[in-house]
Amino acid sequence: MGRLLKGHGWHLAAIVLLQLVQAAANLLLPTVNAAIIDDGIVAGNTGVISRLGVLMAGIAAVQAGAAIGAGYLGAVTAMGMGRRLRAEIFSSIQSLSSQEVARFGAQSLATRATNDTQQIQAFAVLVFTMLIAGPAMGLGGIVLALQQDVGLSAVVIVVVPLLLLIMSLIVRRLVPLYRQGQDLLDKAGxxxxxxxxxxxVIRSFVRQEHEIGRFARANSSLTANNLQSALLVAAMLPLIMLVVNLSSVAVVWFGGQRIQSGQMNIGALTAFISYIMQILLAIMMAMYVLMTAPRAAACAERITAVLDTEPSVRESAGPPAHTLHAAPAGWPAASAQPGTLEFRGVGFSYPGAEAPVLSGISFTAMPGTTTAIVGSTGSGKSTLLNLIPRFLDSTEGEIRLDGVNIKELPLDTLRGAMSIVPQHSHLFSGTIADNLRMAAPDASDEELWAVLEKAQTMRFMRDLPLGLATPVGQGGTTLSGGQRQRLCMARALLRTAPLYLFDDSFSALDYDTDTRLRQALDAELASATVIVVAERVSAVEGAHLILVLDGGRIVAQGTHHGLLETSRTYREIAESQLALDGPL
Structure with missing residues (x-):
């Protein structure tokens, strides 16, 4: 909490002071009012009425100013806290590996960063505007009510515990409902x-009715949950007002009897009623805070679960300035050529899995060569590629880049040494230029056009009247699959790196574009280390080394023509695509 309120210390001090001033002013008003009645109206002294009336107006003005000031500073502080909390959640999500993201779910993480944070922010606003003023008014009201008339204060002794009991019973029921409601909101979202x-897909299989029903069921569960919590909240206020009104009747009834017997003045009764109202107002302020507290607590639990999650991929403890080719003292020296990638008995298993996804992976990829990875669906190709930038961490063996274990490298250094085209061609909302400059923020327009030409995008780029300023919908939905792949390829080429990773990046291209693109890549990346995951055999024919994966193991490796002669698995894949004839 302290780090979320960093920089708001004077805000908090001012809020506490203003709330105390507000509470003091509220408590003074009944006393002044009682003096006006007893010493002014009853005694017929107009001078007293005038003086005390001016004083009362001044106190009311101070009370209003303090309330406005506390409300403003409370809102500013709560918004600042919410901003920092969202930033921490975002930073934590960015540090999670694919495993943790899958465990939470993308929609749940989005809800926690937005709706859950908003609920905590709303709770903070109430706390910062009522936390001090409410208790101060309540305690001060009790003390001053006792000073006015001890006997009549028996009403307070009965009413306050009754109100607290009502609120505690309702809040106790609200906590699990709010927690369940946030989970149901995740599900519906x-x-x-x-x-x-x-x-x-839904329209193509005519499943609209089924999907409407599926959403309706989730929506109904969420509605039922919100209805239960809303009914409890709605019941709280009438119950409290019933107790408040009954207590007011009791005070007037017994107070009238005490005035008739001469044990109490009219002004004292008026002040006592005001103090009772102050006490009940304090309890109602506490009620509003307590109504939002259960939901905020449930949201805080969900956010804490994200913030407390230890990423399976951990940042190296080494100096952030460490580079691959200029290792500081105490770091392993880079003995390999720049861009050399080596797998040594690498394996990977998901926690709790019965069998490893990868096992015993060993190979070396040298600069100036292309290493291709092929295999059937589910053989572990993409998982192997994701181990290199440490989107996942190997559970066995080690991976070395330029002779250095990648787990000893800071993540920024490691990922800065490579350029990646992911399996899913993801583009962000913005322009084409914005998306390309994610790889090189300072790239000029001429550099952007150059990589677009190499990525074989000029055919469709010429048809775009806005060129580089053409808007791209979120996820690249305004472009075809092949266009997205080529733009992602251009983005990767914009960064000059010793290592390039292509994860099935040619699947949406026609054969003519595929051929021209690979020729351009061969020329552009002639001195780099290139790792290619591909389903098409045509995309890996020219690779210097082809690894054939089956069941998470390398079952064969070699060149295209060599594997056609020696590997049944590779030949079956090739035959299915190239219609090769003849026995092995």
């Missing part, structure tokens, strides 16, 4: 996200 992304 996840279903809606799936249906928006997969709208084409």
């Amino acid at each position: 996840g279903i809606l996200r799936e249906q928006i992304i997969g709208a084409g």
